[in-house]
Amino acid sequence: MILKILSVIAPVFVCAGIGFLWGRAGRPFDTRMVGTLALNIGMPCLAFSTLTSLKVSPEAFGTMAGAYGLALIGFLAVGLVVITELRLPAHTYLPVFTSSNTGNMGLPLCLFAFGPEGLALGIGIFVMSSLFSFTVGWSIYAGRFAADVFYNNPLIYAVIAALAFMIPGVEPPAWLANTTKLMGGLAIPLMIISLGVAIANMRAQGAVTIIGISVVKLLAGFGVGYGLSLALGLEGAARGVLIIECSMPVAVHNYMFAQRFGRNASDTASMILISTVIALALLPALMLVVL
Amino acid sequence: MASQLAAIVAPVFLCIAIGIGWARFGPPFDGDLITSLVYNIGVPCLIVAVFHKVEISPRALGEIALATVACYAGFFAFAYAAVRIARLDVPSYLPSLVFPLTGSMGMPVCYFAFGDVGLALAIVFFTFGAIGTFTIGEAIAAGTWSLRKLVRTPVIYAVALAVGLQLAGLRVPDWIFNTTNLLGAMVIPAQLVALGVSLLQLRIGGAARSAALALFRLGMGAGVGFAVAELFGLDGAARAVVVLQSAMPVAVSSYLFAQQYRRKPEEVAGMVVVSTAVSVVTLPLLLLALL
Numbered sequence: 094m095i096l097k098i099l100s101v102i103a104p105v106f107v108c109a110g111i112g113f114l115w116g117r118a119g120r121p122f123d124t125r126m127v128g129t130l131a132l133n134i135g136m137p138c139l140a141f142s143t144l145t146s147l148k149v150s151p152e153a154f155g156t157m158a159g160a161y162g163l164a165l166i167g168f169l170a171v172g173l174v175v176i177t178e179l180r181l182p183a184h185t186y187l188p189v190f191t192s193s194n195t196g197n198m199g200l201p202l203c204l205f206a207f208g209p210e211g212l213a214l215g216i217g218i219f220v221m222s223s224l225f226s227f228t229v230g231w232s233i234y235a236g237r238f239a240a241d242v243f244y245n246n247p248l249i250y251a252v253i254a255a256l257a258f259m260i261p262g263v264e265p266p267a268w269l270a271n272t273t274k275l276m277g278g279l280a281i282p283l284m285i286i287s288l289g290v291a292i293a294n295m296r297a298q299g300a301v302t303i304i305g306i307s308v309v310k311l312l313a314g315f316g317v318g319y320g321l322s323l324a325l326g327l328e329g330a331a332r333g334v335l336i337i338e339c340s341m342p343v344a345v346h347n348y349m350f351a352q353r354f355g356r357n358a359s360d361t362a363s364m365i366l367i368s369t370v371i372a373l374a375l376l377p378a379l380m381l382v383v384l
Numbered sequence: 385m386a387s388q389l390a391a392i393v394a395p396v397f398l399c400i401a402i403g404i405g406w407a408r409f410g411p412p413f414d415g416d417l418i419t420s421l422v423y424n425i426g427v428p429c430l431i432v433a434v435f436h437k438v439e440i441s442p443r444a445l446g447e448i449a450l451a452t453v454a455c456y457a458g459f460f461a462f463a464y465a466a467v468r469i470a471r472l473d474v475p476s477y478l479p480s481l482v483f484p485l486t487g488s489m490g491m492p493v494c495y496f497a498f499g500d501v502g503l504a505l506a507i508v509f510f511t512f513g514a515i516g517t518f519t520i521g522e523a524i525a526a527g528t529w530s531l532r533k534l535v536r537t538p539v540i541y542a543v544a545l546a547v548g549l550q551l552a553g554l555r556v557p558d559w560i561f562n563t564t565n566l567l568g569a570m571v572i573p574a575q576l577v578a579l580g581v582s583l584l585q586l587r588i589g590g591a592a593r594s595a596a597l598a599l600f601r602l603g604m605g606a607g608v609g610f611a612v613a614e615l616f617g618l619d620g621a622a623r624a625v626v627v628l629q630s631a632m633p634v635a636v637s638s639y640l641f642a643q644q645y646r647r648k649p650e651e652v653a654g655m656v657v658v659s660t661a662v663s664v665v666t667l668p669l670l671l672l673a674l675l
Contacts, residue, residue, distance in 0.1 A: 100558035107563045111425060123414040130577070134402060205562050267391035271496055275395045276402070278569030286421070 098380040101205040105198060106373070108282055112289020122290045131283035136196070137251030139277030140216050142270065144255035149213040151259045157217030157331065160321055164339050165191055165225050167317040175309055179302060185357040188230040188350070189364050190310050193341040195222040197284035198372070202337050204281070206384060207330035214334040220252055226344065234350040291345045292369060295362040303360060307343070307368040315340040315379070333383035340379055342368035388675065389668045392496040396489055397664055399573055403580015413581045422574050427487075428542030430568030431507055435546035436561050438504045442551050444622065448505050451616045452512045455630050456482065458608035466600060476647040479521040480639075480655055481601050484632035486510040488575030489663075493628055495572075497671065498621040505622060509629040511543045517637050525641040582636055583657055589650030597651075598634060598659035602666055606631035624674040631670055633659030 115122060144154065172190030176183055193199070196219050203215030227242040243249065258265050265273075297303075318339025322332040343365045351361040406413055463481035467474055484490070487510050494506035518533045534540065549556065556564075588594070609630025613623040634655045642652040 096558065100562050103559035104563040104566045108567060111567075120420075121414070121417060123412070123417055125411055126414050126417070129411060130574070134577075135573070201566065267387060268394035271391050272395040272398045275492060276399060276573045279573045282426075282567050282570045 097384060098377050101202060101380055102376045104205060105201050105285060108285035109289035109292070112286035113293045115286070116290035116293025124287060124290065127283050127287050131280050131287065133247050135277060135280030135283060137247040138273040139280040140220070140248060141251045141255045142273035142277045143209060143213045143216055144252070145258045145265050145270065146209060147259065147262065147264065148210045151256060153214065153331065154217045157214045157334065158221040160325055160335055161218040161221040161338065164317050164321055168313065171313040175306065184233055184236060185351060185360060186306065188233050188347055189306065189343050189361065190313070192226040192230045192344040192347050193222065193314065194288065194344050195219045195338050195341055197288045199338045199341045201281050201285060203334045206333055206337065206380065211330050211334050214331055215338060218334065218338040220248060223248055226346065231350060234354045234356055236354070288345055292366060295366045297363040297366040298359065303363045304367055307364050307371065310343060311340065311368055311371055336383050337379065340372065342372040389671055392493060392671060393668055395496060396492050396576060399576035400580040400583070403577040404584050406577065407581040407584035415578055415582060418574050418578045422571050424538055425567055426571035426574065428538045429564035430571045431539065431542040431546045432556060433561060433565040433568045434500055434504050434507060435550050436556055437500045440501065440504055440550060445508065445547065445550070447616060447618065448508045448622055448626070451612050451618060451626050452509045454612045454615065455608055455626060456512060456516055458612060459605065462604050462608065473648070475524050475527060476642065476651070477597065479524050479641060480634045480652050481597065483513055483517050483521050483635045483638060484601070484605055484629065485635045486513045486629045486632055488572065488579050490629045490632045492572045492576070493667065494625050497624060497675065502621050502625055505625040506629060509625065511539060514539055517635070521638070522641055525645045525647050579636060583660060586639065586653035586657060587650055588654040588657055591654060594651045594654030595658045598655045598662060601634050601655065601659050602631055602662060606670060627674060628670065633663045
C-alpha cells in the first residue's frame with residue numbers, strides 16, 4: 094500500500110519540486126509561454142487523445158462532469174456562507190472555494206491512481222472545472238459577466254471533437270491519435286512544474302482568517318466530494334477521481350485573475366500557498382481513502 | 385500503407401508546423417528555457433523510462449552501439465572528403481554534415497514505426513550523437529578541445545544508469561517509473577515545437593550551396609546507414625533505426641555552435657531548413673523502403 098501511494102504522489106512531488114527549485118534559484122521561467130504550451134496545445138491534445146482511446150463511455154464522462162457540477166454548487170454554498178459570516182467581499186474570496194487545481198495537481202493523481210481510465214474521468218471534471226472558472230469565476234473577479242473566455246478555450250473544441258468519436262464508438266485515424274498523444278505529453282509535466290515555480294514566487298501572510306478559509310475550503314471540498322460519491326453511488330475509479338478532484342487546493346490562476354482585476358492578490362496568493370502546502374501534506378491520507 | 389506512413393510522419397511534421405505557427409502568431413518563445421527543461425530534465429527521464437519498458441538483450445545493445453559508431457565514422461569520412469573536395473571551410477561545414485537530427489526527429493519516427501523498442505534503439509544512436517556533438521562537433525567548431533560540456537550532460541549518466549539496469553536485469557520502482565515517464569513525455573513534442581519555432585527564426589544565407597550540402601547530408605546519411613546495416617547483418621527494427629537515424633536532416637545544434645563560434649551560421653541555418661523541408665518527402669520514401 095505504501096509503495097502504491099508513493100507511486101501515485103511521487104510524480105506530483107518531484108515535478109512540483111523541480112519547479113519550486115527552479116523558481117527559488119531565480120532561473121528565468123516564462124510562465125506565459127509554458128502556460129500556452131501546456132494549456133492551449135498540450136491539454137486539448139491530451140483530452141482528445143485520452144477520451145478517444147475509448148477507455149470510458151460518454152455516459153461515464155458525462156456523469157463525472159455532472160457530479161462535479163453538483164460539487165461546484167456545494168462549494169458555492171459553503172463559500173457564500175463563509176464570506177457572509179466573515180463579511181468579506183465576494184470578488185476576492187468566493188472563487189477561492191470554486192476554482193481548484195483540478196488540472197495540474199488533480200489529473201496526475203487520477204492518472205497514477207487509476208490509470209488511463211482515471212485520467213479520462215478526471216478530464217471530465219477538469220473540463221467542468223475550467224468552464225466554471227473561466228466563466229463564473231472570471232465574472233466574479235471582473236465584476237461583470239464575461240463568456241468570451243469560454244469560446245477562446247481550445248479545450249472545449251477538443252472535447253467536442255472527442256465526443257464525435259466517442260459517441261459512435263469509433264477510433265480516430267492513427268495519424269491523429271499519434272499526434273495528439275505525442276503533444277498531450279506536454280500538458281501534465283509542464284503544468285506541475287509551473288505550479289512549483291508559482292508557489293516558489295508566492296509569499297504567504299499567516300493571518301488567522303486566511304489560514305481558516307484555506308482549511309475550510311479543503312475540508313469542505315473533501316466533504317462534498319465524499320458525500321456526493323455516496324449519494325450518487327459511485328464506485329472504484331469514479332469514486333476515487335471525484336473525491337481526489339474535490340479535495341484539490343485553491344487554483345493558481347486565481348492569483349492571475351486577482352492581479353488582473355485589482356483584487357486582493359496578496360491574500361489570494363496566501364490562500365493558494367497555504368491550501369497547496371496542506372493538501373500536499375495530506376495527500377497520503379487522501380490516497381488511503383480513495384485507493 | 386499510406387495510413388501507416390501517415391501515422392509515423394504526421395506527428396513529427398504536425399508538431400513542427402505548430403512550432404512554425406507559434407513563431408508566426410504566438411507569444412515570444414523562450415527556446416533556452418525549453419532546451420534547458422528538455423536536456424537537463426526531460427531526456428534523462430525519458431531514457432530511464434523507456435529502458436524500463438523494453439527488454440533488449442546485451443547482444444542487441446552492443447550491436448546497435450557498434451553499428452552507430454560505424455555510421456558516425458562513415459559520416460565523418462565522407463563529409464570530410466566532400467568538404468575538402470569542394471574546398472570549403474572544415475570548421476564551418478563538417479559538424480553540420482556529420483551530426484544528424486537524431487533527437488527531436490529521429491526518436492519520434494523510430495517510436496511510431498517500432499514502438500518502445502524502436503525508441504530505445506533510437507536513444508542509443510542519439511546518445512552517441514550527443515556525445516560526439518558535445519566533444520568532437522564542438523571541438524571542430526570551436527577549434528579547441530574540451531570535455532567540460534560532456535561531463536556536465538545529464539544524458540550520459542541517465543544512459544549509463546538505464547543500460548546498467550538493463551544489463552543487470554533490474555527494474556526501477558514504480559514511483560520512479562511514473563515520475564520519469566511523465567517528465568520524459570514532454571521531450572519529443574517540446575523539441576519538435578522548438579524546432580519549428582527555430583526554423584522560422586533562422587536567418588538563412590547562401591541558398592544554393594547550403595541546399596546542395598543539405599541534399600548531400602540526406603543522401604550520404606541514407607547510403608552510410610544502408611551500408612552499415614548490411615555490413616552488420618542487421619534486420620527488423622535495428623536495421624530500420626540505423627538507416628532512419630543516419631538519414632536525418634542537419635541538426636539544429638550545429639547551427640547553435642556555428643552561431644556561437646561564428647562559423648557561417650546563415651549557411652548552416654540554410655542547411656537545417658532545406659534538409660528538414662526535403663525530409664518531408666524523403667522520410668516517407670525511406671520508410672516505404674524499410675517497412
